[in-house]
Amino acid sequence: MTMQxxxxxxxxxxxxxxxxxxxxxxxxxxxxxxxxxxPFRFAAHKAKTAMGIDTKEAFWALREVxxxxxxxxxxGIIGSNGAGKSTLLKILTGITPPTEGEIIMRGRVAxxxxxxxxxxxxxxxxxxxxxxxxxxxxxxxxxSQKFDAIVAFSGVEKFLDTPVRYYSxxxxxxxxxxxxAHMEPDILLVDEVLAVGDAEFQxxxxxxxxxxxxxxxxxxxxxxxNMAAVEKLxxxxxxxxxxxxxxxxxxxxxxDFYLHxxxxxxxxxxxxxxxRKGSGFVRFNSCEVIEMxxxxxxxxxxxxYVNKTITPYVNAKVSIGIKNAKGEDLSNITNSxxxxxxxxxxxxxxxxxxxxxxxxxxGEYLLDLFMATDSLNSEILDVVVDAAVINVDNAGFxxxxxxxxxxxxxxxxxxxxxHP
Amino acid sequence: xxxxxxTIENIIRPKKTFSLYDFREVWNYRELLAFFTWRDLxxxxxxxxxxxxxxxxxxxxxMVVFSVFFGTLxxxxxxxxxxxxxxxxxxxxxxxxxxxxxxxxxxLISNQAIIxxxxxxxxxxxxxxxxTKFVDFAIAAFILAGMMIYYGYVxxxxxxxxxxxxxIITFMAAVGGGLFLAAINVKYRDVRFVLPFFIQTLLFVTPxxxxxxxxxxxxxxxxxxxxxxxxxxxxxxxxxxxxxxxELVSISFAACLVLLVIGTVYFKKVxxxxxxxx
Numbered sequence: 107m108t109m110q111x112x113x114x115x116x117x118x119x120x121x122x123x124x125x126x127x128x129x130x131x132x133x134x135x136x137x138x139x140x141x142x143x144x145p146f147r148f149a150a151h152k153a154k155t156a157m158g159i160d161t162k163e164a165f166w167a168l169r170e171v172x173x174x175x176x177x178x179x180x181x182g183i184i185g186s187n188g189a190g191k192s193t194l195l196k197i198l199t200g201i202t203p204p205t206e207g208e209i210i211m212r213g214r215v216a217x218x219x220x221x222x223x224x225x226x227x228x229x230x231x232x233x234x235x236x237x238x239x240x241x242x243x244x245x246x247x248x249x250s251q252k253f254d255a256i257v258a259f260s261g262v263e264k265f266l267d268t269p270v271r272y273y274s275x276x277x278x279x280x281x282x283x284x285x286x287a288h289m290e291p292d293i294l295l296v297d298e299v300l301a302v303g304d305a306e307f308q309x310x311x312x313x314x315x316x317x318x319x320x321x322x323x324x325x326x327x328x329x330x331x332n333m334a335a336v337e338k339l340x341x342x343x344x345x346x347x348x349x350x351x352x353x354x355x356x357x358x359x360x361x362d363f364y365l366h367x368x369x370x371x372x373x374x375x376x377x378x379x380x381x382r383k384g385s386g387f388v389r390f391n392s393c394e395v396i397e398m399x400x401x402x403x404x405x406x407x408x409x410x411y412v413n414k415t416i417t418p419y420v421n422a423k424v425s426i427g428i429k430n431a432k433g434e435d436l437s438n439i440t441n442s443x444x445x446x447x448x449x450x451x452x453x454x455x456x457x458x459x460x461x462x463x464x465x466x467x468x469g470e471y472l473l474d475l476f477m478a479t480d481s482l483n484s485e486i487l488d489v490v491v492d493a494a495v496i497n498v499d500n501a502g503f504x505x506x507x508x509x510x511x512x513x514x515x516x517x518x519x520x521x522x523x524x525h526p
Numbered sequence: 527x528x529x530x531x532x533t534i535e536n537i538i539r540p541k542k543t544f545s546l547y548d549f550r551e552v553w554n555y556r557e558l559l560a561f562f563t564w565r566d567l568x569x570x571x572x573x574x575x576x577x578x579x580x581x582x583x584x585x586x587x588x589m590v591v592f593s594v595f596f597g598t599l600x601x602x603x604x605x606x607x608x609x610x611x612x613x614x615x616x617x618x619x620x621x622x623x624x625x626x627x628x629x630x631x632x633x634l635i636s637n638q639a640i641i642x643x644x645x646x647x648x649x650x651x652x653x654x655x656x657x658t659k660f661v662d663f664a665i666a667a668f669i670l671a672g673m674m675i676y677y678g679y680v681x682x683x684x685x686x687x688x689x690x691x692x693x694i695i696t697f698m699a700a701v702g703g704g705l706f707l708a709a710i711n712v713k714y715r716d717v718r719f720v721l722p723f724f725i726q727t728l729l730f731v732t733p734x735x736x737x738x739x740x741x742x743x744x745x746x747x748x749x750x751x752x753x754x755x756x757x758x759x760x761x762x763x764x765x766x767x768x769x770x771x772x773e774l775v776s777i778s779f780a781a782c783l784v785l786l787v788i789g790t791v792y793f794k795k796v797x798x799x800x801x802x803x804x
Contacts, residue, residue: 122802134714200538200645202801209538223643228569240561241644 110212111174112293112325113198118171118207120193120349121164167193168349171207177292178323180315182330182340182357184364186381186491190349191329195295198327213292213325216243218283227271231262231281234270238285252288259314260284287314294318297329312339333361333432365431368472368492376493377412384486388413388422388450390475393494396458400502403519405464409457409475411450411488419450423481424457427474428466436466442481450477450487465517468500468509548794551647558646562654567661581665585621589614596735605737605767611673615764616734616757618670622663623696623753624725629655630704631721634712634800641800648797649790652708656700660693674764685763688770692756695775695782699752702785705793712800733757737767752778752785 168190175181183191196202198209199217224241225234235256239249249256257263260281262273270278296315312335318324330336336343336357343360345353347367353360377391392410399405407426413419425440439459441448448457475493479485501507503517510517552559571578589610596602597609604612630652634641637651674681682688711717732753733740748754755778761767 133716134710135716137714196801197538201642203798204538204540206540211536211538213536215536217644224640226565226569228572229565233568237561237565240558241640241646243644243646245557 112177112212113173113175113327114210115171115173115175116208116210118168118194118197118204118209119166120168120190120197120202121166121205123164166349168197168204171346171349171351173344173351173354175325175327177213177325178319179342180319180326180328180340182328182336182343182360183346184330184333184336184343184361185346185352186368189346191346192297193349194346195297195327195329198295211293214243214290215293215295216286216289216291217295218286218297223282225270225278225282228269230269231266231273234281235285238282239289242286242289243291244289248290256284256288259287283311287311287318290322292324294324294326295329296326315339331433333365334434337361337432361432376490379490379493382488382490384477384488386488387415388419388477388487390477390488390490390493391454393473393475395496398464398496398498400500403463403465403503405461405496407459407461407473409459410454411457411477412454413450413452416452418452419479419487420447421480422448422450422487423476423478423483424448425476426459427476429472429474431470431472433472436471440476463519464498464500465503465519466498466500467513467515467517468498471496471498548647548649552649552653555646555650559650559654559657562650563657563661566654566658570658578665581662582669585614585617585666586669588617588621592617592735602736603740605739605761605765607761607765607767608677611670611677611679611765612737612761612767613735614670614673615760616732618663618666619692619696619757619760620729620732620734620753621666622659623700623756624729625662626656626659626697626700627704627707628721628725629659630700631707631711632718633704634708635715635718648800649705649793652701652704652793656697656704659700660697663693670764679765681764682766684770688759688763688775691775691779692760695752695756695778698779698782698786699756702782702787702789705789706785709793709796713796728753737761750777750781752781754778755781 171190171194183194185191193202195217197204198211199215224238226237229237235253236246236249240246244252257266260277260283262277262281265273265277270281273281294315315326315328316339319326326339328336328340340357343353343355343357344351345360345364353363376393377389382389389412390409391412392408394408395405396408397404397406409424409426423440423442425438425442427435428437428439429435439461472492473494473496475488475490477487477489479487500517501509503509571580592613593610597604597613602609633651633655634648641648641651707717707721711721728751729735731748732751733748734757738748738754738758755771755774758768759770759775759778762770
């Protein structure tokens with residue numbers, strides 16, 4: 107009986123060199139053209155790189171990460187987008203090697219980085235169970251033994267011999283998760299899988315994971331943005347920020363700390379935030395509440411943007427995601443559902459959003475901002491998660507300034523009528 | 527694939543060079559290799575209406591077309607062997623090689639969804655492409671057997687030993703070249719547009735549609751092309767066009783070995799970045 111931790115992470119770092127090529131990949135054509143156009147510059151660059159005077163920009167996705175995880179622990183890994191959570195999981199699974207440091211893992215590892223990896227649309231459900239199982243690291247014998255359990259859990263018995271391209275997305279996810287859920291690794295790495303599937307199936311998955319841990323003492327690393335799920339499942343939590351471990355400890359404490367810092371961050375200048383995605387041709391630069399009227403139940407937001415190009419985007423899509431403090435999505439407000447056109451003119455501009463009957467309970471809410479060139483999201487211009495925090499005070503929602511005796515997440519405008 | 531349930535200690539460190547462990551790992555994952563091959567065959571035969579017959583159809587039709595144009599109309603010499611069987615022997619090995627080469631060089635791109643999500647030795651993917659093509663080869667070989675009966679050729683007894691050797695050489699050439707191209711293809715995405723042209727050109731510098739003897743005293747130059755040795759020797763042993771030139775076989779073998787080593791080393795060197803670059 108050893109009391110050694112099942113995973114020991116010692117000083118792990120991962121460096122990426124940022125390439126400035128426009129398309130995201132390098133074309134041999136361009137490289138060759140460059141060599142012919144500027145043979146001297148190319149040679150000088152090569153010489154510099156060889157001598158170690160590296161001119162490339164380096165970016166550390168992870169730095170000096172130390173962690174040790176004991177057998178049977180369920181560890182939540184949280185942090186904002188781009189903090190390095192997924193990079194850590196990728197290193198743990200061996201998909202990408204670390205630049206420095208060492209990890210010792212005492213047990214068989216399996217990952218659920220994305221369910222359905224390797225599913226082939228042309229193959230039947232039955233064939234995909236075998237293929238996917240093999241890709242995830244199960245042997246043919248193991249898959250055959252668990253085949254019936256996998257099928258039963260997924261609930262797609264009737265369609266086993268149908269190619270999966272005819273499956274609905276729900277069936278597809280269920281089958282994929284079932285295969286993954288029946289692996290028997292000592293260490294299971296999970297990344298955001300629960301963001302898919304219907305609510306009932308999500309519950310089933312969470313239940314299965316809990317059962318797996320309790321019965322067999324397996325260790326799970328769970329990366330998620332869903333604070334509610336992390337809180338429910340994990341005993342311990344790790345907060346990663348800017349590639350470093352910022353806090354390790356009791357789940358509740360870590361989550362509270364994270365939510366608190368995130369709120370502070372959203373107070374900082376929106377235009378200067380770097381944790382964003384999209385092409386950046388147009389960027390959000392402000393998001394403010396201009397009116398919150400308790401009596402009229404009205405909320406007005408002003409969203410500022412800068413279009414850095416010289417062309418207007420005539421049919422842009424703008425959406426605002428509303429989340430509660432735990433990060434659960436509550437609603438999404440977008441011009442595309444109304445078929446309303448938004449034109450993003452070059453230079454600075456402002457969009458006003460008016461929400462009538464804003465009826466959420468008193469509390470803090472987070473806003474995600476999203477902007478694309480059209481309603482098909484052909485080109486995503488800017489995405490800022492947790493762009494702003496709004497403090498809703500709906501204590502005066504009802505004329506009487508009283509609130510329902512039972513906590514209510516949503517307040518309705520209602521009226522009673524009596525018929526004798 | 528780690529099958530044992532006892533505690534396995536796994537150490538992850540920055541990857542430097544490749545070691546013998548890498549090859550043992552490929553062996554451990556052999557079942558996955560079989561699964562990938564099975565997937566590729568299954569999917570391809572499902573997608574085409576004629577299914578497995580496709581493997582026969584392709585070289586057969588090419589043989590007919592070449593026989594009509596190069597054999598009958600252009601009167602290209604064929605070492606005193608009927609042109610159809612002469613060209614079919616060449617095509618059989620050539621299509622195994624060229625098909626494997628082009629599939630291998632694209633295999634990382636076409637499986638990027640898996641590469642970025644799950645770990646397994648990446649060498650498995652190119653190896654499975656070549657294995658898939660080998661199955662096609664085996665099916666298409668039945669046509670050759672039929673043609674040999676039809677034209678009344680009895681292979682030399684030595685061919686039992688020689689043919690597997692030729693297959694090993696072709697395998698090494700395809701894997702070696704394929705690994706190199708696959709790695710380049712990940713790094714430079716425009717390579718795949720040039721590849722079909724490159725492979726097409728290779729066909730004409732390999733004595734598939736013409737005998738190597740056509741080059742006269744320069745035929746030694748062709749010997750640097752490993753597929754030349756393979757095709758020449760296959761014809762020699764199956765059709766008795768000439769005695770087996772062991773020197774040629776050795777040169778081809780050596781050339782392929784070099785190609786395989788270069789391909790593997792380069793592939794392993796670039797491998798660790800695949801998941802980041804793709």
